[in-house]
Amino acid sequence: MKTLLIGANGQVGYELAARLAGADLLATTRSGVAPLDGVTCVALDVGDRGALRSLILDCRPDVVINASAYTAVDRAESESELAFRINAEAPAAMATACLEAGARLVHYSTDYVFDGTARSPYRTDSAVSPLGVYGRSKRAGEVAVLASGADVLVLRTAWVYGTRGQNFLRTMLRLGRERDELRVVDDQVGCPTPAWFVAAATAQLLERAAPAGIHHAVTRGQVSWFGFAEAIFVTALERGLIARAPTLVPIPSSAYPTPARRPDYSVLDSGGLAALGIDVPDWRDAFRHTLDRDGDALARLLG
Numbered sequence: 001m002k003t004l005l006i007g008a009n010g011q012v013g014y015e016l017a018a019r020l021a022g023a024d025l026l027a028t029t030r031s032g033v034a035p036l037d038g039v040t041c042v043a044l045d046v047g048d049r050g051a052l053r054s055l056i057l058d059c060r061p062d063v064v065i066n067a068s069a070y071t072a073v074d075r076a077e078s079e080s081e082l083a084f085r086i087n088a089e090a091p092a093a094m095a096t097a098c099l100e101a102g103a104r105l106v107h108y109s110t111d112y113v114f115d116g117t118a119r120s121p122y123r124t125d126s127a128v129s130p131l132g133v134y135g136r137s138k139r140a141g142e143v144a145v146l147a148s149g150a151d152v153l154v155l156r157t158a159w160v161y162g163t164r165g166q167n168f169l170r171t172m173l174r175l176g177r178e179r180d181e182l183r184v185v186d187d188q189v190g191c192p193t194p195a196w197f198v199a200a201a202t203a204q205l206l207e208r209a210a211p212a213g214i215h216h217a218v219t220r221g222q223v224s225w226f227g228f229a230e231a232i233f234v235t236a237l238e239r240g241l242i243a244r245a246p247t248l249v250p251i252p253s254s255a256y257p258t259p260a261r262r263p264d265y266s267v268l269d270s271g272g273l274a275a276l277g278i279d280v281p282d283w284r285d286a287f288r289h290t291l292d293r294d295g296d297a298l299a300r301l302l303g
């Protein structure tokens with residue numbers, strides 16, 4: 001199966017590249033530099049719709065995986081045009097080219113398409129109502145790819161973390177080294193999801209020829225940011241990744257104002273994955289596995 005992986009430098013893109021390396025894979029990054037040895041990579045700015053279309057039609061892949069996105073949730077509030085270009089117009093162009101090339105498209109979306117007022121896990125068909133520009137741009141991307149007529153899998157994920165990029169795990173470990181006390185929001189709950197799990201779920205959905213449409217690719221269970229921070233420091237101490245943990249203070253979101261509003265309740269129902277026979281780990285097990293797998297890389301980052 002020939003795969004074109006777009007955006008191989010991000011958290012999820014890198015894990016996909018690592019997983020698919022050795023298979024028939026062409027990756028793209030903005031710079032053209034391969035994310036890891038042994039992966040053939042070309043430069044692509046997905047804002048260039050002409051280049052995007054030519055690449056897909058020249059490459060003639062069986063599958064295009066779009067791991068690129070504009071993910072700066074707060075900055076999106078003042079960069080709406082760019083957010084929509086990357087999160088909606090570019091995926092729309094990818095889907096159109098995939099339809100022409102006869103390729104399946106995998107596209108990622110987010111829990112931020114929901115407003116967080118639910119109190120039971122959001123299903124793939126729950127009503128959407130994004131709170132900010134990022135969520136609206138991602139929803140516009142979902143609508144565009146699903147309406148394109150192409151064979152599209154939309155994987156909504158949430159609270160993604162790993163050893164690369166900007167994420168809560170790395171931020172906590174960095175701040176924990178710099179400060180004695182950290183104030184962490186305790187009234188937003190979600191499903192912390194490692195990037196490796198998103199890549200694994202993607203590969204398994206493709207292997208199982210999963211039905212087109214929306215799928216939720218998150219871990220099981222739920223926790224607040226504060227609870228996740230507690231788990232991070234307890235486990236990092238146990239593993240000897242850090243020598244001391246900061247004092248954690250739970251705070252309400254109102255005490256940590258941000259340009260973009262976030263949903264209070266971001267829990268997605270990943271039962272659809274389980275129904276397809278995909279093992280969906282509890283968030284705590286997934287986190288422990290991440291430290292087993294990537295503890296050395298994190299230790300190097302903490303240097």
Ligand SMILES: NC(=O)c1ccc[n+]([C@@H]2O[C@H](COP(=O)([O-])OP(=O)(O)OC[C@H]3O[C@@H](n4cnc5c(N)ncnc54)[C@H](OP(=O)(O)O)[C@@H]3O)[C@@H](O)[C@H]2O)c1
Pocket residue numbers: 007008009010011012013029030031044045046047067068069070071086108109110111138156157158159160161165166
């Ligand atoms: N992170 C989360 O917590 C989260 C939560 C829910 C859903 N998601 C969704 O999951 C998917 C993967 O997210 P992620 O966390 O892996 O994102 P990420 O780490 O921010 O990576 C995004 C990638 O997109 C690339 N990109 C941005 N603009 C581009 C452009 N104009 N042309 C080409 N590439 C461009 C970036 O390239 P550079 O490396 O050059 O900047 C980066 O490699 C996205 O669809 C995201 O919306 C993420």
